[in-house]
Amino acid sequence: MNKLLDNINKGIAELHPYEPGRSIDEVVAEYKPDKVVKLASNENPLGPSPKAAKILSQANNLHLYPDGDSKKLKALIARHELLTEKNIIVGNGSNEVLELAARAFLNKDTSAVMSKHAFAVYKIVTQSCGSKIIEVPAKNWKHALDDFPEFIDESTRICFVANPNNPTGTYNSHEEFESMMSKISSSVLVILDLAYFEYVDAEDYVNANALMSKYSNLLITKTFSKIQGLASLRIGYGLAHPDLIAVLNKIRQPFNSNSLAQHAACEAILDEDHIKKSVELNSYQRDFLYQQLTDMGMECIPSQGNFISFKGNFDAKDLFTSLMKQGVIVRPIALYDMPEYIRVTVGTKDENEYFLEKLKEVLS
Numbered sequence: 352m353n354k355l356l357d358n359i360n361k362g363i364a365e366l367h368p369y370e371p372g373r374s375i376d377e378v379v380a381e382y383k384p385d386k387v388v389k390l391a392s393n394e395n396p397l398g399p400s401p402k403a404a405k406i407l408s409q410a411n412n413l414h415l416y417p418d419g420d421s422k423k424l425k426a427l428i429a430r431h432e433l434l435t436e437k438n439i440i441v442g443n444g445s446n447e448v449l450e451l452a453a454r455a456f457l458n459k460d461t462s463a464v465m466s467k468h469a470f471a472v473y474k475i476v477t478q479s480c481g482s483k484i485i486e487v488p489a490k491n492w493k494h495a496l497d498d499f500p501e502f503i504d505e506s507t508r509i510c511f512v513a514n515p516n517n518p519t520g521t522y523n524s525h526e527e528f529e530s531m532m533s534k535i536s537s538s539v540l541v542i543l544d545l546a547y548f549e550y551v552d553a554e555d556y557v558n559a560n561a562l563m564s565k566y567s568n569l570l571i572t573k574t575f576s577k578i579q580g581l582a583s584l585r586i587g588y589g590l591a592h593p594d595l596i597a598v599l600n601k602i603r604q605p606f607n608s609n610s611l612a613q614h615a616a617c618e619a620i621l622d623e624d625h626i627k628k629s630v631e632l633n634s635y636q637r638d639f640l641y642q643q644l645t646d647m648g649m650e651c652i653p654s655q656g657n658f659i660s661f662k663g664n665f666d667a668k669d670l671f672t673s674l675m676k677q678g679v680i681v682r683p684i685a686l687y688d689m690p691e692y693i694r695v696t697v698g699t700k701d702e703n704e705y706f707l708e709k710l711k712e713v714l715s
């Protein structure tokens with residue numbers, strides 16, 4: 352076995368597998384709490400659009416391969432994004448789009464630039480291509496886009512930007528992003544991950560349409576996993592210049608997104624009401640949680656997403672376990688080099704109150 356494992360591609364041996372949040376089933380089996388509230392993975396507490404849920408209950412033709420080209424969904428995305436179908440690639444989650452880009456550009460002689468405390472998948476896809484990771488120190492937990500151009504060298508092929516970033520919840524303005532773009536060679540691909548853009552209320556936030564029409568070295572990724580409430584179906588997409596989309600389409604699996612996910616996403620993308628409701632709930636409850644945690648003496652990082660990372664007078668690992676025993680699943684984020692912090696997803700009013708009640712209990 353050792354002889355075999357000696358031959359794996361450079362970078363993979365040092366890689367740590369992504370650690371997902373604990374599932375409700377696991378916590379029920381292990382601790383048998385009366386009730387479980389999962390606020391660990393930034394899912395929409397309202398679930399998907401009822402229209403998307405309905406179409407899944409009518410699932411048929413499961414013996415047929417899905418539309419390998421996601422034609423209907425791409426047409427709807429094109430309308431939604433004011434782009435053409437040639438600008439779109441559908442992925443098995445937006446993570447797949449990140450991975451395809453990495454496979455297209457990264458190898459052992461190259462590097463990728465990303466912020467410290469950025470989304471974990473950037474490291475995984477970079478290292479699994481044997482490519483070097485160049486980390487840019489964050490400022491006040493925020494991506495220091497000003498500094499990105501200095502860190503880019505001749506070996507750099509991809510630059511990852513999460514906006515807002517998970518797990519910090521920080522965001523970068525349109526001006527900050529454009530200023531960075533203007534200093535980067537057009538031979539470097541910039542990936543702008545907008546997994547949480549719907550939740551942002553900052554007025555100076557990036558305008559994705561304006562960026563798309565201006566830069567051919569830009570790949571924007573979006574997902575149906577977060578506000579769209581379809582995380583379990585694994586579907587997301589990338590937006591870019593048609594030439595780049597054509598490259599990514601060449602290397603993806605022929606049937607990378609399944610038909611249930613495509614059907615549900617087609618319904619979800621049209622249900623503007625559901626998105627509006629979800630945004631309103633999140634804005635209100637995010638402020639509520641932030642205030643309550645601050646009043647308890649916690650130090651919260653201001654967030655533009657549907658989650659808040661905070662620290663306080665506690666050991667994050669112990670607090671995570673104590674809360675789990677009480678049926679509340681949150682996320683310790685030591686993996687992001689933030690060992691003192693806990694990330695909590697903004698839930699419904701009831702879920703947030705339950706979390707706060709249990710938090711007070713275990714800290715008393």
Ligand SMILES: *Cc1c(COP(=O)(O)O)cnc(C)c1O
Nearest residue numbers: 444445446470517546574576587
């Ligand atoms: C959750 C998340 C995603 C979504 O990944 P999917 O593969 O689409 O589920 C992408 N980027 C960030 C920063 C995230 O937090």
